[in-house]
Amino acid sequence: MAGRIIQSRPNLDPAFFIGRGKVHQLREQIQSGHITLLIFDDELTPTQQRNLENLTECRVIDRTQLILAIFAQRARTREGKLQVELAQLDYLRPRLTGHGVELSRLGGGIGTRGPGETRLEMDRRRIVRRIARIRTEMERVRSQRELHRQHRRDTLIATLSLVGYTNAGKSTLFNALTASEVKVSKQLFSTLDPTLRRILLPSKRMALLSDTVGFIRKLPHTLVTAFRATLEEVVEADLILHVVDRADPQFKDHEVAVNSVLEDLQVKHIPILQVYNKIDLLEARSGRSDSTKGVFVSALTGEGLKELVHRIDALLLRDPVVDCHFVLPHAEARVLSLIQQKGRLLEKEITADFIRVHAQLPQSVARQLNSFVQ
Numbered sequence: 001m002a003g004r005i006i007q008s009r010p011n012l013d014p015a016f017f018i019g020r021g022k023v024h025q026l027r028e029q030i031q032s033g034h035i036t037l038l039i040f041d042d043e044l045t046p047t048q049q050r051n052l053e054n055l056t057e058c059r060v061i062d063r064t065q066l067i068l069a070i071f072a073q074r075a076r077t078r079e080g081k082l083q084v085e086l087a088q089l090d091y092l093r094p095r096l097t098g099h100g101v102e103l104s105r106l107g108g109g110i111g112t113r114g115p116g117e118t119r120l121e122m123d124r125r126r127i128v129r130r131i132a133r134i135r136t137e138m139e140r141v142r143s144q145r146e147l148h149r150q151h152r153r154d155t156l157i158a159t160l161s162l163v164g165y166t167n168a169g170k171s172t173l174f175n176a177l178t179a180s181e182v183k184v185s186k187q188l189f190s191t192l193d194p195t196l197r198r199i200l201l202p203s204k205r206m207a208l209l210s211d212t213v214g215f216i217r218k219l220p221h222t223l224v225t226a227f228r229a230t231l232e233e234v235v236e237a238d239l240i241l242h243v244v245d246r247a248d249p250q251f252k253d254h255e256v257a258v259n260s261v262l263e264d265l266q267v268k269h270i271p272i273l274q275v276y277n278k279i280d281l282l283e284a285r286s287g288r289s290d291s292t293k294g295v296f297v298s299a300l301t302g303e304g305l306k307e308l309v310h311r312i313d314a315l316l317l318r319d320p321v322v323d324c325h326f327v328l329p330h331a332e333a334r335v336l337s338l339i340q341q342k343g344r345l346l347e348k349e350i351t352a353d354f355i356r357v358h359a360q361l362p363q364s365v366a367r368q369l370n371s372f373v374q
């Protein structure tokens with residue numbers, strides 16, 4: 001069971017955040033409804049959090065902690081994970097009582113304390129030591145990253161990153177483009193699992209598509225670094241797809257919010273394609289003329305997706321598609337199937353002596369067929 005409570009107050013209660021009467025009312029609701037977790041959509045002081053837990057006998061987390069837990073589940077790279085853990089420890093430090101604290105409450109298992117969940121008791125000294133170790137480890141990881149980047153630059157497969165405001169439809173689009181199953185829901189932050197899948201483009205080139213955690217307004221400023229850590233792959237992408245919920249009346253504000261994060265990420269060198277989603281919810285044709293640079297799609301109905309993949313294909317310069325003319329001896333007819341499999345066969349002319357072929361192929365494939373060039 002889940003419920004929501006809103007209280008309007010002229011000022012916050014320093015000890016409980018909400019009014020005391022409300023806390024007692026909550027306590028009853030928790031007991032009768034078997035509630036196991038209270039989430040506050042705001043920041044609580046360590047004292048407020050502790051007082052609330054003691055009085056309601058229920059686990060309490062605040063907005064920052066919830067977002068941190070989401071980032072922890074979402075960070076994919078080693079550096080990203082370390083960065084998020086660092087933010088968690090920073091958050092935890094002022095919240096330590098004399099007796100140490102369960103570190104597990106910051107980690108994955110939001111909602112229930114499952115029997116398998118490890119409960120690490122940590123005192124201040126151990127946290128300080130852990131922070132020092134993370135910093136050293138981060139230095140090491142950073143120096144490895146350059147090697148990793150070099151490797152990425154050398155591979156032929158391009159990467160695409162889906163970014164956008166939370167609920168824009170990134171995961172739905174990710175599913176539609178990769179025909180895979182990733183959890184999609186009405187809830188915000190439904191993307192909790194690392195998601196990276198292959199997509200086959202019209203040019204027959206493969207690309208890797210990555211889904212990312214949604215951007216939000218009012219991101220607690222202490223979490224900015226940790227949030228960026230979940231977006232590291234965006235910095236390495238060949239193309240960024242900025243998904244916008246075009247049917248949301250506030251879509252422009254969301255677009256601006258996402259753009260400003262992208263500016264901070266220093267991704268100016270990466271091409272960005274605006275993808276205006278949910279056009280099935282718009283009046284026919286309305287709102288589609290307000291931008292010529294973007295693509296209008298419905299991830300739900302599939303409308304516009306064909307154009308989208310063609311635009312993606314045209315924007316990817318890694319292993320570029322080249323126009324080729326080959327002359328194949330009949331004995332080499334099997335090359336035709338290679339061409340069809342790896343690229344697009346545009347024309348084929350069979351003469352008594354040869355097969356003439358006009359095709360579009362990724363450069364890497366065309367090179368293998370150099371000897372047949374006319």
Ligand SMILES: Nc1nc2c(ncn2[C@@H]2O[C@H](COP(=O)(O)OP(=O)(O)OP(=O)(O)O)[C@@H](O)[C@H]2O)c(=O)[nH]1
Nearest residue numbers: 166167168169170171172189190191214278299300
């Ligand atoms: N009508 C309509 N609904 C859509 C479309 N695309 C996504 N949705 C709905 O929008 C909601 C959010 O979709 P998600 O794909 O989870 O959004 P997201 O951007 O991944 O959200 P976060 O991961 O939370 O940032 C879901 O209820 C989807 O069914 C669309 O083209 N049309």
Ligand SMILES: [Mg+2]
Nearest residue numbers: 170171190191
């Ligand atoms: Mg998602």
